[in-house]
Amino acid sequence: MLKRSRLACAVLSIVATGVLGGCGGSAEKTPAAAASAPAAADKKQRLESVKADCMKQKGFTYVPFTLPPIKETEQDRKIASGDYEAMRKDREKNGFGVYASYVYPKEFDSPAVEPEDAPTDPNMKIQSKLSAAQLEAYHKASNACEVAGAKQVLGLTLKSGMDYYKQHYAVRRKAFTDELDSDPKLVELAGAMATCLKGKGYPVSDTAPSALAARGRNAFLEQQDRQGRQQRTDLPQTAPKAKKGEVPEYIMPTLSPGEAKPYLDKEIKAALDDLECGKDFYTAYTPRETAIMRRVNDLFPM
Numbered sequence: 670m671l672k673r674s675r676l677a678c679a680v681l682s683i684v685a686t687g688v689l690g691g692c693g694g695s696a697e698k699t700p701a702a703a704a705s706a707p708a709a710a711d712k713k714q715r716l717e718s719v720k721a722d723c724m725k726q727k728g729f730t731y732v733p734f735t736l737p738p739i740k741e742t743e744q745d746r747k748i749a750s751g752d753y754e755a756m757r758k759d760r761e762k763n764g765f766g767v768y769a770s771y772v773y774p775k776e777f778d779s780p781a782v783e784p785e786d787a788p789t790d791p792n793m794k795i796q797s798k799l800s801a802a803q804l805e806a807y808h809k810a811s812n813a814c815e816v817a818g819a820k821q822v823l824g825l826t827l828k829s830g831m832d833y834y835k836q837h838y839a840v841r842r843k844a845f846t847d848e849l850d851s852d853p854k855l856v857e858l859a860g861a862m863a864t865c866l867k868g869k870g871y872p873v874s875d876t877a878p879s880a881l882a883a884r885g886r887n888a889f890l891e892q893q894d895r896q897g898r899q900q901r902t903d904l905p906q907t908a909p910k911a912k913k914g915e916v917p918e919y920i921m922p923t924l925s926p927g928e929a930k931p932y933l934d935k936e937i938k939a940a941l942d943d944l945e946c947g948k949d950f951y952t953a954y955t956p957r958e959t960a961i962m963r964r965v966n967d968l969f970p971m
Contacts, residue, residue: 709970710738715822716970723814729807731814732791751955753948760944764936765886767893771929823968837969838916844961845879849954852878858950865946871939878954885943887917889936896922 717733724731747755763769770777799807815830827833849855855878863876866884873884897920898906904920924932944951 709967710735712822712967713970716818719818719821720811720814723817724810727810727814729810730795731811732795734790734792749955749959751952751959753944753952756944756951756955757941760940761937764933764940765889765943767886767889768924768929768933768936771924772926772933774926833969835916837965837971840968841961841965842879844965845958846877848961849879849957850877852957855950855954855957858947858953862947862950866943869942869946871942878950879958881947881950882954882958885939888939889932890917890919892932893922894919896924 713735714733717735721731721733744755744758748759763773766777796804796807812830815833816827819825819827819833825833825836827836856876859876859878859881862881863873866873871884873881875881875884895906898904900922901920947954
């Protein structure tokens, strides 16, 4: 279902400290079909198998694990194609897809909110039985095996396992800049959308098509990040601003569905205003973005 594909934005930049990075963009923008393409799924399974063999050679147990394939619905396909009515229906319930993952954790397959509702990675249980020294060695081996697997299966040269997600982000951003932000028609439509949003009182700092598509979702991710930092004493209260080309990082707070609902209500209103201002923009932009995401996710299977 499309909901999990939104979480892929966060999963894209999971780091050891539990920080999550967002893709940005509209709630509809990350197509489920991209994540579940047969070619990408096959590559992901091969990556996992290679990693398991590599870990065995290093003396560790690793079980190949991939999430079940996403079942794309007709509604998902319409959203990914830029269908206005489908996007509006989705936003009326889920907003930009930020706080909805707290209010509807089962629908979003949200491991960050409801671990028991998500498929269980057997490797987490394996790691939980290791001592601190063993776990450190396990992570070092895992990182090395991810680098080796990416080279063997995908032909990618990585500096670390985390570099896989950084390269995915960089390739996606470059494609957006080269193919979407330079398109005269999209630039024109984005300008009209920005004018409309400013008229409704929403701040718009960047009118590039990809930035405008990400504006609403990112605003709520930043709010979520502030909440997450308020709940933590081991992190600065102000998030360091990501440099150009870096993956944005956000801290996810702990919120119950009831606590998240008022924030989702505000998000829904903002998402509907965003869609009304960008009705023509999203119709043209979304299918182009869908095509890019499918292409990039085939190169970097998640």
